[in-house]
Amino acid sequence: MYDDNCTFCKIIKGEIPSTKVYEDDKMYVFKDIEPKAKVHLLAIPKDHFKLLSEMNGQRAMVIAYMLSKIPQIAADNGCANGYRLVVNQGDDAGQTVNHLHIHILGGENLPW
Numbered sequence: 826m827y828d829d830n831c832t833f834c835k836i837i838k839g840e841i842p843s844t845k846v847y848e849d850d851k852m853y854v855f856k857d858i859e860p861k862a863k864v865h866l867l868a869i870p871k872d873h874f875k876l877l878s879e880m881n882g883q884r885a886m887v888i889a890y891m892l893s894k895i896p897q898i899a900a901d902n903g904c905a906n907g908y909r910l911v912v913n914q915g916d917d918a919g920q921t922v923n924h925l926h927i928h929i930l931g932g933e934n935l936p937w
């Protein structure tokens with residue numbers, strides 16, 4: 826469930842402070858500490874795993890659930906005009922935190 830050495834697990838548990846914008850029993854959404862757009866949120870499952878290749882039926886249900894919740898969360902946080910989702914996977918993508926996370930970017934006309 827949790828990995829004791831994982832920054833995002835510590836954020837979920839409240840051991841590292843974060844600016845939470847949404848939480849329920851399956852997911853947690855907070856502001857990225859180094860925003861790459863006017864709005865930059867991170868949506869994470871409460872279950873710790875790194876890669877989509879570690880998917881199983883339960884995790885797939887949680888990811889589908891997260892995707893179903895993200896439109897309203899994005900709209901409530903300044904992305905009513907659109908947003909971009911990014912999921913970095915592994916070293917070549919520059920994944921720096923080993924807990925699957927969906928970047929939600931928006932709040933402006935994204936330049937790329």
Ligand code: 5GP
Nearest residue numbers: 832843855856857858859913919920921922
């Ligand atoms: P990655 O490059 O792994 O896809 O993205 C990791 C993201 O997590 C980065 O955008 C980085 O700014 C963010 N991040 C890393 N550590 C923390 C933290 O302790 N708090 C918050 N709010 N964001 C973090």
Ligand code: ZN
Nearest residue numbers: 831834873924
């Ligand atoms: Zn974790």
